[in-house]
Amino acid sequence: MSYIKPIAIYLPQFHPIPENDLWWGKGFTEWTNVTKAQPRFEGHYQPHLPADLGFYDLRLEEARLAQEQLAKDYGIHGFCYYHYWFNGKRILQQPLDRKMRNAKEDLPFLMCWANENWTRTWDGLDKEVLLKQEYDFDDDLVHIQHLISYFRDERYIKVEGKPVFIVYRPNLFPDIQKTISMWRKAVYDAGFPDLYIGYALNGENHFSPQSLSFDFAFEFQPNSINFPATIPYPNTVKDKIFREIKKKLRIKDSEQKCYIDYSAYVSNQIKKEFRDNIYPGITPMWDNCARRKENNFILHDSTPILFKKWLIHIKENYPWNKVPENFLFINAWNEWAEGNHLEPCQKWGTKYLEAIKEMLK
Template sequence: MKIKAIAIYLPQFHPIPENDQWWGKGFTEWTNVTKAKPLFEGHYQPHLPADLGFYDLRLEESRQAQETQAKEYGIYGFCYYHYWFNGKKMLYEPLDRKLKNPQENLPFMMCWANENWTRTWDGLDKEVLLHQEYDFEDDAIHIQHLISYFKDDRYIKVDGKPMFIIYRPGVFPDIQKTIAIWRTAVKEAGFPDLYIGYAQNGAVQYEPKSDVFDFAFEFQPNFLNLPALVSPPRTFVEKAIRRIKKKMKVKVANLHYYIDYSIFMSRQIEKGFRKNVYPGITPMWDNSARRKLNPFILHNSTPEKYKLWLSHIKENYPWESVPENFLFINAWNEWAEGNHLESCQKWGTSYLESTKEILK
């Protein structure tokens, strides 16, 4: 049995005018990454790249090096985050440049990250930089844009159907009609149908009708039914500041939380698998580089623990229940969320080696 590992891919490693305006000239994901600091004893920060360096995804050499590393360690393809705001495209250059270069031949697919862009990096409604809005006329325009990618021979398909994911399906006014528009357009373009799924992450519960989506995938870390959160012991200074703020009736936010990776992994294993939901896994997670207040940290993650979880999925997932043996790894390069398979200065290629060993 050959498992096809698809790694989630973030394209925000090159400057764009909007980020220059919002965050400062030359901002990329590396800006947050390099500013990160440990929040408590034993906390792994900053996460810094090793073999591939601080790359710029506008460069063919950088993208090619990523694909070479991915293929070497058994990754089947990348799932690119796709950003679309009523016709306004964002962070599209890496994938658009790949399409023009046949040497970048790693299979790929797309996931519409249909969230608001906010200053707090949480996709919610505070300090919104770009609103995500929906209408059926835009749905028709959007799918024609997507079809231009679907036509590429490298695009991942199931029985000839382009595979596409919606990150947050529950925010559409009428998701059934939107997908009906898309299916019709895809068939008119010569494909047998669309193979469409959504991310099941537990943060926002969504249960589709059986005739809407073809599949889901488990987006890890799944924030539903988490083990108890731990707040590390505070220093004397931190405690004093909190006491003063409380006396002044200033709202006090928790500075940081963590869950031990082993405990989190055990909880995910215990809950089992769901029908028509492709399995997912995360090698590590720590978004404190992005979120200064209330970050979520999977503490004490190691390649060995990740390998145990990955092995469990391989041996126990009901692969016969799905048309393809897809496994979603979150992520290939979410550096500011401390979530990456790409080699880092602490672990080198150990996570990649673990992936290759289990999936070979």
């Protein structure tokens, strides 16, 4: 087995853009929500605040270079940039476009098309749509020609000469097989042997890659597969008082306030079997309270030790000999508003990165 290649999913939403100024207020970035987060119960880790890299602005070369150096120091092979394309309209493209013009930013990279609506609820569903994702075969051809300009870069990650490209939600396409066929031909005509195309495996995209003409999938973590039982928030005196008041006023709670224990989640993931042509995925932590005041999802009590336990299991048990590359997808490098990051925070510092480095030894 050659060495494992960790690929960290990368969110480029840490700089102002006109659209976010309009929708969320002048100067909005991902940090806006991060700094507003508050604990929901005793022992709840919020807010997640950055340590080593600070509240960076991804328009700055210094910030991007610092990220890449940190990733290299701890064995991250490359970043998987979220790519936003709405029938030719691009959003949040500045960090990657600036990298493309800067030879000093030499960390390998690939792209994942986050092909869902932008909505006010941050879930891609059809509720108060800000940017609608529509599909058109003519647009598919324009899109792939645009992507080929990135594929030609020597830093772009390839498998046997084939550029790696990921679709986040393939189930939304009217005919994904036709789209993939068109893309493969365009990439071949551009001089590549083929496209190495995959998708994010989660609860809604739980099918085999070959059934829809994909080459691979990767486990997008966390997902709704193999969830352990939820645990109600611990009750405080304040909670009990509010509950009694609501009961007297006949007010129902708008949500069920529960979390999932990270240790139980890891145990369930370790028990499941790996599947053919599906690369392993892992998450260090998850808590999207900063983005969602209600109906949030919390993996509570994550620790670097538990994360390392999961990493070691993947290293020792995944059938690496059945895939052409040794990719391990980590969600995420910097999803701060989802409480999901390898970048150092004020609580854990570099401990999660250290777990990766130790696993790679």
